[in-house]
Amino acid sequence: DGGITQSPKYLFRKEGQNVTLSCEQNLNHDAMYWYRQDPGQGLRLIYYSQIVNDFQKGDIAEGYSVSREKKESFPLTVTSAQKNPTAFYLCASIKSGQVGQPQHFGDGTRLSIL
Amino acid sequence: GDSVTQMEGPVTLSEEAFLTINCTYTATGYPSLFWYVQYPGEGLQLLLKATKADDKGSNKGFEATYRKETTSFHLEKGSVQVSDSAVYFCAMFMDTGRRALTFGSGTRLQVQP
Numbered sequence: 001d002g003g004i005t006q007s008p009k010y011l012f013r014k015e016g017q018n019v020t021l022s023c024e025q026n027l028n029h030d031a032m033y034w035y036r037q038d039p040g041q042g043l044r045l046i047y048y049s050q051i052v053n054d055f056q057k058g059d060i061a062e063g064y065s066v067s068r069e070k071k072e073s074f075p076l077t078v079t080s081a082q083k084n085p086t087a088f089y090l091c092a093s094i095k096s097g098q099v100g101q102p103q104h105f106g107d108g109t110r111l112s113i114l
Numbered sequence: 115g116d117s118v119t120q121m122e123g124p125v126t127l128s129e130e131a132f133l134t135i136n137c138t139y140t141a142t143g144y145p146s147l148f149w150y151v152q153y154p155g156e157g158l159q160l161l162l163k164a165t166k167a168d169d170k171g172s173n174k175g176f177e178a179t180y181r182k183e184t185t186s187f188h189l190e191k192g193s194v195q196v197s198d199s200a201v202y203f204c205a206m207f208m209d210t211g212r213r214a215l216t217f218g219s220g221t222r223l224q225v226q227p
Contacts, residue, residue: 004157006157031213033214033215035217040219040220041219041220042118042203042217042218042219042220043158043203043215043217044217045214045215048212048213048214050213056212058212058214090157090158092158092215094213096213100146100163100165100207102148102160102163103207103215104160105150105157105158105159106157107156107157108155108156108157
């Protein structure tokens with residue numbers, strides 16, 4: 001079955017360290033997204049990409065970076081500039097061009113500070 | 115700007131009680147509307163959707179109707195079960211602009227036996 005795979009499930013970051021969260025999809029979806037979820041809050045958009053080699057900032061992009069070199073992959077790097085990175089990170093994807101298509105989500109990566 | 119507002123939780127119900135979780139949206143066009151459910155430690159799963167006014171989405175006994183006149187998409191279930199305990203998110207998606215989901219803050223449902 002097709003789906004979205006996020007890894008690792010748990011990740012720990014040391015002070016001043018960059019960490020990269022992996023997101024891979026085999027759904028042949030065009031658009032991919034990264035969201036951040038804090039306790040008791042909804043999901044906020046970090047970055048999104050509609051096509052390969054192109055991506056856009058979302059609402060909370062500061063301290064994060066992404067790349068989209070392949071259609072199926074959209075890794076997120078949490079840089080040392082992100083001062084409060086502890087959160088649950090969710091990757092999503094969608095097939096473009098079809099009205100009403102739902103976004104599919106991975107199982108998330110929980111990032112904590114050591 | 116575009117936004118989604120849903121009732122704050124937690125909502126605590128006894129098994130077999132009736133459930134309503136309110137959701138309203140603000141949008142500059144005609145979005146598609148969704149309800150997602152999140153179980154502890156997991157990602158989001160699509161529960162139901164509606165793409166135009168007066169559409170009713172339904173799944174697993176849950177229903178929601180797209181009401182353009184009140185810009186609402188309230189989630190209902192006639193008889194909840196303990197297994198329905200989760201966090202429920204209302205969301206909207208515009209097919210123009212940045213084409214990403216806008217979420218409400220989520221409502222935690224706790225069903226007691």
